[in-house]
Amino acid sequence: MPEVRFREQRYQLRDRETVLEALLREGAAIPNSCRAGICQSCLVKAVGGERPPAAAQAGLSAQLAQTGHALACRWTPAADVEVALPDDAAVVRGVIRAAEDLSATVKRIRVEALDAFEFYAGQYAVVMREDGLARSYSIASLPTDGFVELHVRRIAGGAMSNWLHDEAGTGEALALRGPAGQCFYMPGNPQQPLLLCGTGTGLAPLVGVLRTALAHGHTGPIWLFHGALAPAGLYMEEELAELARQHGHVQYQPVVLQDPQQGMMQGALDDVVLREVGNPKAWRSYVCGDPALVNKIRKRLFLAGAASREIFADAFVMGGPAN
Ligand SMILES: Cc1cc2nc3c(=O)[nH]c(=O)nc-3n(C[C@H](O)[C@H](O)[C@H](O)COP(=O)(O)OP(=O)(O)OC[C@H]3O[C@@H](n4cnc5c(N)ncnc54)[C@H](O)[C@@H]3O)c2cc1C
Ligand code: FES
Missing domain, CATH: 3.40.50.80 (Nucleotide-binding domain of ferredoxin-NADP reductase (FNR) module)
Incomplete structure (x- = not known):
């Protein structure tokens, strides 16, 4: 069976196992959430061996795909592969500038991106904590607002949502990656319902x-x-x-x-x-x-x-x- 190399360790892939499954099975620290190719938190970069197949790059920006990035939960290698965490260039530094309860369970969090972060309102960003915990949140603000607004619902037992609700106040540093997703307004047909x-x-x-x-x-x-x-x-x-x-x-x-x-x-x-x-x-x-x-x-x-x-x-x- 092929093997995955990650941070100088070798992991044997089992039959039809994804890169993410193999790494998690062996206890490797690799961010992930949905395990369904949607949230993009399990992004890795191919640095050797098999090139990522199209299925593992679905939904990624052209730049990420061209630089060999792939979703570990969507990649079932047929040959040996070496992966690394994504390029630093894909990550934008951010700082929480405001946090406010919108209801008993939903918090509005406004993040200032300290590096260039281009997005359309309605897309989603991967929010990353310093220790690598990563989850996706949709963007409610417009680029012209000057901040990235997220609405975070508290999930019972949830790692990121409870941290954002209870611990990460104004001034907290975090990182953003993305954006991704097709839920944004497209001008050109102003009369369409x-x-x-x-x-x-x-x-x-x-x-x-x-x-x-x-x-x-x-x-x-x-x-x-x-x-x-x-x-x-x-x-x-x-x-x-x-x-x-x-x-x-x-x-x-x-x-x-x-x-x-x-x-x-x-x-x-x-x-x-x-x-x-x-x-x-x-x-x-x-x-x-x-x-x-x-x-x-x-x-x-x-x-x-x-x-x-x-x-x-x-x-x-x-x-x-x-x-
Ligand atoms: C494209 C996209 C956009 C999203 N946009 C938003 C958004 O705008 N706003 C928003 O609030 N959310 C959004 N989400 C969901 C968000 O990404 C997170 O999944 C959500 O906040 C939960 O993360 P968490 O770390 O708090 O919970 P997690 O720690 O990931 O837990 C998730 C679930 O697993 C359960 N769980 C935790 N630990 C265990 C355990 N040991 N055993 C069994 N079960 C366990 C939890 O109770 C919870 O039900 C979006 C997701 C996607 C894919
Ligand atoms: S874990 Fe969500 S895309 Fe892989």
């Missing part, structure tokens, strides 16, 4: 897309549906309702499964969205948050007539045990 729907902190990229659309003078209708189990799972309600009041073509609709309050719709997010939108054929859709719901809504929009190239989705796939 836009559908933005998400659950929980899936709101973060949607706020980024909404604000960018408005900054570009988008004139078509924009529907924002924010879903939660109960009203406590929503946040930014007043801010978004005010935005909708200021822009006649923007509709903001909170949706909960239970205990709806005034102005909220009750029901499953996918049912409400499909019912309210009617025929989504002409729409561009952005769907973010809980993976099961994201996949369900994406499928239902497609089956209802939306073109797949007009559906942009980010499923917030989490890892298993913290590492």
Whole structure:
């Protein structure tokens, strides 16, 4: 069987094992989270042996792919390979400038990037702690804001989210990598109806897309549906309702499964969205948050007539045990 070399150690690959699986099995310190090729926290650089296959470079920027970077969780080598942690050039230094509770479980964190960090609002960045812990968070701010705004939901037992909530206050240093993801506004069709729907902190990229659309003078209708189990799972309600009041073509609709309050719709997010939108054929859709719901809504929009190239989705796939 082929072997993986990493930090001067050799690890034997088992049958159909990925680079990440082999390294973790042997206790190597390698950042990771989703293990599904989405979050990009397991980025490595090929420095010898087999070149990374296209499947291990899916979703990476052209620059990362050209410099031999790959996702360790998506790479099943057929021959020996040597990998290293990513180039320092791929990492941007950051400092937390503000941290504020948006709800009992969601914190808004504003990071100043100390090096050049180009992104579109709605993409996601890999946030890295000094010890290498890495998780992806979507960007709610615009490049012109001068900071990178993240909405972080506290996850019971979660390593990064609890650190960001409880320990990493203003002035804390961290690093950013990326950005990645296709959930961002594309100018050029200002009259096209836009559908933005998400659950929980899936709101973060949607706020980024909404604000960018408005900054570009988008004139078509924009529907924002924010879903939660109960009203406590929503946040930014007043801010978004005010935005909708200021822009006649923007509709903001909170949706909960239970205990709806005034102005909220009750029901499953996918049912409400499909019912309210009617025929989504002409729409561009952005769907973010809980993976099961994201996949369900994406499928239902497609089956209802939306073109797949007009559906942009980010499923917030989490890892298993913290590492
Ligand atoms: C593209 C993308 C965008 C994202 N955007 C956002 C965003 O904008 N906002 C946001 O809040 N999140 C976002 N996420 C999710 C985020 O990346 C993290 O996965 C999330 O914050 C949890 O990280 P954590 O370190 O706190 O939890 P982890 O430590 O990774 O734990 C994850 C899960 O594993 C469980 N777990 C932990 N330890 C164990 C154990 N020993 N045994 C069994 N189970 C265990 C935890 O309870 C938790 O349920 C995004 C994810 C992706 C892929
Ligand atoms: S992309 Fe590999 S762990 Fe998420």
